[in-house]
Amino acid sequence: MASTEKNKKSAASRTKVRPAGFPTRDQVMDFITSSDQPAGKREIAKAFGLKGQEKIALKALLKDMADEGLVDIGPARAFHKMGGVPKVTVLRIVDVDDTTLIATPERWEAEGQPAPRLRVVERGKRGALTIGDRILARTEEAGRGWVAHPMKKLAKASEELLGVVEEGEGGKLWLRPVDKRIRRDTPISDVGTAKKGDLVLAEPVGRPPRISARVTDILGDPFAPRSFSLIAIHKHGIPHVFSERVEEEAVTASGLALHEEKREDLRHLPIVAIDPVDARDHDDAVWAAPDDDPANEGGYKAIVAIADVSYYVRPGSALDREARKRGNSVYFPDLVVPMLPHQLSSDMCSLRAGQDRAAMACHLVVDASGKVKSWRFSRAVIRVAAVLAYEDAQAAINGEKPLDLLETALKPLWACWALLRKAREKREPLALDLPERRVVLDEYGKIVSVAVRERLDAHMLIEDYMIAANVAAAKALEQKKAPVMYRVHEPPSRDKLVALKDYLATFDIEFALGQVVKPATFNRLIERVGEAEEKPQIMEQILRSQTQAYYTPQNEGHFGLALGSYAHFTSPIRRYADLLVHRALVGAYGLELPAPKGSVIPERSSLSGEDMENMGRVGEMISGHERRAMEAERETIDRYVAAFLAAHVGDLVEARITGVQSFGFFATVEGLGGDGLVPVSTLGDERFFYDEAGRALEGVESGDRYTVGQRLQLRLAEADPINGALRFELPDALPQRPSFRKDRARPGIKRGRPANIRHIGSKRGKHRR
Numbered sequence: 001m002a003s004t005e006k007n008k009k010s011a012a013s014r015t016k017v018r019p020a021g022f023p024t025r026d027q028v029m030d031f032i033t034s035s036d037q038p039a040g041k042r043e044i045a046k047a048f049g050l051k052g053q054e055k056i057a058l059k060a061l062l063k064d065m066a067d068e069g070l071v072d073i074g075p076a077r078a079f080h081k082m083g084g085v086p087k088v089t090v091l092r093i094v095d096v097d098d099t100t101l102i103a104t105p106e107r108w109e110a111e112g113q114p115a116p117r118l119r120v121v122e123r124g125k126r127g128a129l130t131i132g133d134r135i136l137a138r139t140e141e142a143g144r145g146w147v148a149h150p151m152k153k154l155a156k157a158s159e160e161l162l163g164v165v166e167e168g169e170g171g172k173l174w175l176r177p178v179d180k181r182i183r184r185d186t187p188i189s190d191v192g193t194a195k196k197g198d199l200v201l202a203e204p205v206g207r208p209p210r211i212s213a214r215v216t217d218i219l220g221d222p223f224a225p226r227s228f229s230l231i232a233i234h235k236h237g238i239p240h241v242f243s244e245r246v247e248e249e250a251v252t253a254s255g256l257a258l259h260e261e262k263r264e265d266l267r268h269l270p271i272v273a274i275d276p277v278d279a280r281d282h283d284d285a286v287w288a289a290p291d292d293d294p295a296n297e298g299g300y301k302a303i304v305a306i307a308d309v310s311y312y313v314r315p316g317s318a319l320d321r322e323a324r325k326r327g328n329s330v331y332f333p334d335l336v337v338p339m340l341p342h343q344l345s346s347d348m349c350s351l352r353a354g355q356d357r358a359a360m361a362c363h364l365v366v367d368a369s370g371k372v373k374s375w376r377f378s379r380a381v382i383r384v385a386a387v388l389a390y391e392d393a394q395a396a397i398n399g400e401k402p403l404d405l406l407e408t409a410l411k412p413l414w415a416c417w418a419l420l421r422k423a424r425e426k427r428e429p430l431a432l433d434l435p436e437r438r439v440v441l442d443e444y445g446k447i448v449s450v451a452v453r454e455r456l457d458a459h460m461l462i463e464d465y466m467i468a469a470n471v472a473a474a475k476a477l478e479q480k481k482a483p484v485m486y487r488v489h490e491p492p493s494r495d496k497l498v499a500l501k502d503y504l505a506t507f508d509i510e511f512a513l514g515q516v517v518k519p520a521t522f523n524r525l526i527e528r529v530g531e532a533e534e535k536p537q538i539m540e541q542i543l544r545s546q547t548q549a550y551y552t553p554q555n556e557g558h559f560g561l562a563l564g565s566y567a568h569f570t571s572p573i574r575r576y577a578d579l580l581v582h583r584a585l586v587g588a589y590g591l592e593l594p595a596p597k598g599s600v601i602p603e604r605s606s607l608s609g610e611d612m613e614n615m616g617r618v619g620e621m622i623s624g625h626e627r628r629a630m631e632a633e634r635e636t637i638d639r640y641v642a643a644f645l646a647a648h649v650g651d652l653v654e655a656r657i658t659g660v661q662s663f664g665f666f667a668t669v670e671g672l673g674g675d676g677l678v679p680v681s682t683l684g685d686e687r688f689f690y691d692e693a694g695r696a697l698e699g700v701e702s703g704d705r706y707t708v709g710q711r712l713q714l715r716l717a718e719a720d721p722i723n724g725a726l727r728f729e730l731p732d733a734l735p736q737r738p739s740f741r742k743d744r745a746r747p748g749i750k751r752g753r754p755a756n757i758r759h760i761g762s763k764r765g766k767h768r769r
Contacts, residue, residue: 022057023048032087039087085116085139091148093120093133096325099614099621101129103137103148118148129153130624161186161202161213162235164222164722165194175202175213178222178231180723190214199227201234222722226445228639229332232632239326240337246322250341253312253319253601254348258358259593264380266361270409271305271382273351274462276453277389278438280336282351283307283573285384286465287409288416291365298368300416304469305382307349308358309572310582311593313340314601315608324618327625329574332636333439339574349573353387360582362469362569366416370423375472379591385409390458397458417461424464430519430560431526432543437673439640447644450637450672466570467561473569473581474555480588483612485580485619487568488556489549491517496545503541506694507534519562536656537709541695550623551577553615576622580615583607638724641674645719645726652731655714657706660697662690665706667714667728676726678706678714683730 023031031047032039041062045055091103094117101120118139122129129135129150137148163175165188173188173196186204189212194200199222202213219230233240242250266287273285288302313319323339330337338345351357361380365373386405388396396403397410440448470487477484492500494513501511509528515521522542529535546560551568558566569585572578586592587606595603611618659666664679680688680697687700696707706712718727 022050022054022061025061028061034087085118085146087140088136088138088151090154091118091120091135091137091139093129093135096621097321099324099610099617103135106134116146118146120148120150122150130621130628160216160234161204162231163200163202163213165191165196165198165200165215167196175200175215176722178235178723180720180725186211186213188213188215192216192218194218197221199231223643224445226334228636228643228721229335231639232332232636233330233337235635236628236632238330238337238628238632239322242322242341243318246318247341247343249318249600250343252599253317254343256312256596256599256601258356258381260356260381262379262593263358264361264378266303266305266359266380267356267383269303269382270385270405271303272393272405272409272413273353273384273387274390274393274458275387277391280331281338281346281349281573282384282387283309283349284462284466284570285351285359285382286413286462288412290412290415293365296365296367296373299373300366300412300419302364302366302416302465302468304362304364304465304570305351305359305380306362306469306570306578306582307351307573308360308379308582309340309344309349309579310360310586310605311358311379312344312349313579314603314605315583315611316602317600319344323576323579324621327576327622328629330629330632332633333640334441334445339576345573351382351384351387353384356381356383360569360585362472364468364472366419366468368419370419370421370426372423372468372472375476377473377476377585377589377591379586379593390456390462391454394456394458413461413465414457417464420464420468421460424467427562428518428520428523429562430546431523432539437637437641439637439644447640450641450644452671452673467563467566470567470569471563471565473585474565474567477567477581477584477588478565482584482588483553483607483615484555484565484567484584485551485553485577485615486555487549487558487566487577488552488554489558489560489566490547490556491559492545492547496547500541500545502693503695504538506691506696507538509538519560534709536711537707540658540709548627551619551626552623553619576618576625580607580611580618583611635724638674639721641669641672642719642724642726643721645669645672645674645716646721649716649719651716652713653716653728655712655728657708657710657712660690660695660706660708665697667712669716669726670711674724674726676716676718676728678728678730 027048028044031044041055041059044062045051045058048058050058085105090106092106093101093103095102097119101122103118103120104115118137119142120129120135120137134154135148135150136152136154137150139146139148161175161177162179163177163186166174166176166185168174168185173191174185175188176185178199186202188202189205192215194215199219200215201217201219202215204211205214206212219227219234221227222231232238269287271285271287273282275282283306285305286303287305288300291299291301293299313323319340326337326339329339329345340349348357351359359380359382361378361382363376363378365375367373386409388403392401392403393410395401396406397414403410436453437450438453439450442448474484474486497511497513497517501513504511504525509525511525525542526535526539529538549558549560555565557564567581568575568578569581570578572582583606592604592606654670655667656670657665657667658675662680664677664681664683666675666677668675683697683704683706684699684702686702688697689700690697694707696705698705713731714728715731716726717729718725720726
């Protein structure tokens, strides 16, 4: 009480000496609450035209207002209404409520008050924001809460740091980043209980250039089983823990009655699931047989049966909200971060052999030319006859391995696929088959091998059945004028095509920009190259010219597959987009089943009004989640590859150049993957020219040329499992620095462009011998 009285007297004393015409408290408060910019002392003084002694009086007034509980001081020393949020401030997105992003102030210092949760209102093109992003936003009160209008997406520099504690000279501790794009270690100012070698989360403290790290969480040994996946989960902010409510709802949902009497009974058919040998769930199964309709002589009937996830995961449920927040399952070599809890993803919604399962069945009629003549969808009950690995199915069809289902299941599937393949060849989709790496671990999580997955006919068979079902789902919904979550792949942009034209010109290959570009255009180009030495680098550049596919309710076609309408229908266990397509089919074709009685599970399993209203927003969100998953999966495999290669440092390896920059070129180990740098400083003492159009480095005196796609032998100089980075040298290069060891501290790295680099123009012929 005494303190309060003292503050009041102090305020009264200062008020008496304020100049005439000085703004009142109310005027200052009105300005602070209405300003579209951070309202600091300088901005307030400028607004009221204050100078000299008036600025000193303003400082006193603002102190009085803070003492009296009228204003708070926020970031950048800007003032805002007490208990509120600054008019313009930095927010961090922390959650998704249905389709609305939720953010909280990055700095919140009001004692005894929880940080407010602001609804983020995006304008124009949305979807660029996701959980973990930082934004500068304009805020306002709306109804009973606050909303934020993003002004700018901010860099992630001030987010949590993920790295390994290392000891440098004099016992000083450093945080070594796990992200290979971060090239500097950060000094640790507060290590807590972490020890040297621990994988930790830390937060940056201080201001540039004196940034240090304070350890907040200890994640353990970075080389322990699952740590590489854990690194990716934390780095990318992937939700990986289900709440109790979601787990409980999954248990309840998994107990729902199948209602066999109201489903189409397909249990008599020898339906089989063909999946990778290490598949954790099975959400699709297939069946085919010759069509007995005389009007379709030589044709086939086929069924693509997909787990009926929409029956268990209903709009508005806790399961649905969690699935939307995740967007997709994320697959690491040692674990899966599923979109749905185990009770559904790997149990009730997984099509296990010999067990009755709820399915959404796509019935296809294929004519003798491979064209899908008709389709229909039903909710069915199936009993998978067998779950086969791709390799086993292929061995059986090749006559290398006996299988009871060969005649009744596999041979009809292959015969029908021969027709679908005809139609595919006529359609001419983009023919760029890229190798997929597979990391094999032992029971203790240690690496046994890293190899490229073999591409079998069995893979292409399942792929073509899935494509046929996906097209049927899109067209079926279009016929009913129902909402569709399309899978869109746009044609390459003109900029990308111009870059491709310039690149091909360095090989004296013409590429006309005036033509209508189709997938077949690129296929013809690859055929023209034939088996020439430069084929790998040309295919690499064609791949780089393609756009990234995404989800949207507006149909733009699928360029790569040469399809006018395409949606994802076949993997609702692991992709939210497919779940929405299932719900749309349920509503469009009247496939609703009796609602659960007296249950926490919502009654409806078709699209809700909210689903329909927010299709665009959800498409943007799940496209972002997909990109996040792809990056996390790729980085994790790179770490496993680096760990596998760590035992081969100093060995010569067969490599292929994947990228060229002015500071060196990147190469990957043939058959394994994992990009590593060959610094230009290790290429010799001569001057090298950087040919941007030809994407090459060329020696002035020697004429030695290093270009994308080129195969060569390199020495593995370093393999760093922590960040997945590799470093190579030419076989006769002098060693540059020691190879990676778990217990060593990293020496400093000299930055800047090497002295032996110079840029040249677009044509490689200018400087070529």
